Amino acid sequence: MTTSPTTSAGPSPLPTCALPDSPLAKAAAGLDACVHCGFCLPACPTYVNLQDENDSPRGRLLLMRRLLDGELDVRDPDVGTHMDRCLGCRACETACPSGVPYGQLLEATRATTRVARPVPLVARVVLGVFQREMLLSLVLVGARVLRATRLPDWLARVLPARLAFPFAMLASTTPARLPQASAHDRVLHRVRVRASQARRTVVRLDGCVMRGLFAHTNAATTRVLSATAHTVRSAPGQGCCGALHAHAGDLDAARDMARRNIAAFERVPDALIAVNSAGCGAMLKEYGHLLHDDPAWHARAEAVASRVRDVSELLADRLLPAAREASPAAPTARDSAHGAASSPPVRIAYDPPCHLMHAQRITREPQAVLSAIPGVELVPLVDADQCCGSAGIYNLVEPDTSDAVLAPKLRHVADARVEWLVSGNPGCLMQLGAGLMRSGSSTRAVHPIDLLDHALQAAPAERVGEPDLA
Ligand code: SF4
Numbered sequence: 001m002t003t004s005p006t007t008s009a010g011p012s013p014l015p016t017c018a019l020p021d022s023p024l025a026k027a028a029a030g031l032d033a034c035v036h037c038g039f040c041l042p043a044c045p046t047y048v049n050l051q052d053e054n055d056s057p058r059g060r061l062l063l064m065r066r067l068l069d070g071e072l073d074v075r076d077p078d079v080g081t082h083m084d085r086c087l088g089c090r091a092c093e094t095a096c097p098s099g100v101p102y103g104q105l106l107e108a109t110r111a112t113t114r115v116a117r118p119v120p121l122v123a124r125v126v127l128g129v130f131q132r133e134m135l136l137s138l139v140l141v142g143a144r145v146l147r148a149t150r151l152p153d154w155l156a157r158v159l160p161a162r163l164a165f166p167f168a169m170l171a172s173t174t175p176a177r178l179p180q181a182s183a184h185d186r187v188l189h190r191v192r193v194r195a196s197q198a199r200r201t202v203v204r205l206d207g208c209v210m211r212g213l214f215a216h217t218n219a220a221t222t223r224v225l226s227a228t229a230h231t232v233r234s235a236p237g238q239g240c241c242g243a244l245h246a247h248a249g250d251l252d253a254a255r256d257m258a259r260r261n262i263a264a265f266e267r268v269p270d271a272l273i274a275v276n277s278a279g280c281g282a283m284l285k286e287y288g289h290l291l292h293d294d295p296a297w298h299a300r301a302e303a304v305a306s307r308v309r310d311v312s313e314l315l316a317d318r319l320l321p322a323a324r325e326a327s328p329a330a331p332t333a334r335d336s337a338h339g340a341a342s343s344p345p346v347r348i349a350y351d352p353p354c355h356l357m358h359a360q361r362i363t364r365e366p367q368a369v370l371s372a373i374p375g376v377e378l379v380p381l382v383d384a385d386q387c388c389g390s391a392g393i394y395n396l397v398e399p400d401t402s403d404a405v406l407a408p409k410l411r412h413v414a415d416a417r418v419e420w421l422v423s424g425n426p427g428c429l430m431q432l433g434a435g436l437m438r439s440g441s442s443t444r445a446v447h448p449i450d451l452l453d454h455a456l457q458a459a460p461a462e463r464v465g466e467p468d469l470a
């Protein structure tokens with residue numbers, strides 16, 4: 001450890017920082033909050049699966065401290081390996097009783113070490129594409145064309161696992177074919193919307209992957225918000241939120257993207273910002289922290305961040321639980337003859353995105369949205385709070401650990417025997433969808449808003465209570 005010279009007369013001086021002015025040094029106060037209790041260890045997917053203290057939150061925090069104290073070098077490949085293996089899922093933050101801001105410390109550490117360590121080629125390529133709007137648009141158009149050929153479905157089945165997985169991820173973004181409700185269900189089980197809510201103006205974050213590969217979910221989001229007393233406006237000029245870059249330690253690129261989005265959303269000043277991608281929502285809500293060193297943008301970033309809402313937050317107070325009871329009048333023989341009998345509920349399970357549950361601490365609202373969807377039965381999923389192994393581009397740069405984290409998730413989904421696995425984040429949907437496809441499961445991954453929209457498309461919402469005030 002590097003320390004200042006000591007004298008026998010005075011108190012021991014504080015260690016000298018080996019990385020002055022680095023992002024990690026600026027975030028170091030967060031390290032002091034760790035009391036090394038280890039409560040975070042069982043919550044950490046990499047520790048649970050790899051059983052190495054260096055791959056636990058407590059271990060990584062100790063590595064960060066040793067970097068600052070000069071006991072470890074920023075070029076140390078072992079330090080890089082353990083930092084790279086972190087999913088950034090932030091389950092450790094939820095488990096931590098001391099409030100250690102682990103996510104911020106991880107990003108600061110990666111920003112500090114990336115100047116001394118080469119970034120993997122795959123990561124450089126992906127981050128470079130997401131930084132260039134035109135190039136990203138071209139890549140996403142190409143991906144959509146490829147998806148439409150159904151070639152990725154075939155390649156996902158015939159190629160070796162490592163090569164097949166990206167094709168399975170792309171194939172899993174194909175809009176889900178949801179079951180048709182019977183006439184009986186459509187009449188008796190309509191989505192119930194609270195009628196006495198004041199109309200809110202919102203602007204939708206279009207996103208990059210959401211815009212490119214989940215355009216159907218973006219459209220569904222607008223329809224669902226419109227059906228629940230929201231006026232949806234557009235904010236031209238917005239782009240990728242910068243989360244991938246921030247998580248990889250490229251804070252300068254993330255800040256550039258944040259400034260662009262802040263300027264775009266400032267053009268619609270009175271609107272809440274509706275986000276249907278948990279990772280993007282977490283990033284937007286942290287724009288103030290991302291730009292805390294920028295006097296020209298910090299207040300603007302805080303103002304925009306304060307307007308950001310996950311779409312489930314916007315919907316939770318607008319929807320009422322679906323009627324679950326049996327129909328008051330049993331279907332008659334004539335109903336059955338005309339295909340009007342009530343269908344058995346569709347079994348679904350919810351896998352909360354880490355950046356919704358741990359980074360944004362949103363748990364109740366998605367459950368409220370799911371409970372409002374008629375004709376479904378929400379089945380508990382074991383270890384639902386554990387990461388699926390997607391984590392941005394983690395599944396591309398750390399495929400072995402990603403597979404190890406995904407495997408128990410797929411086993412739990414199989415045990416739940418559900419038709420649909422619901423998650424509100426594109427990365428999770430692609431990771432889970434690809435894993436399910438590759439394992440031969442008939443379960444499909446779907447965004448909760450697609451399920452809700454499907455129910456609203458089948459039959460108009462039932463307005464309950466006072467007439468709409470708008
Ligand atoms: S990060 Fe929190 S939970 Fe983990 S060891 Fe430190 S204080 Fe304990």
Ligand code: SF4
Nearest residue numbers: 044086087089090092
């Ligand atoms: S962010 Fe997730 S993977 Fe990383 S240390 Fe925390 S719990 Fe473990």
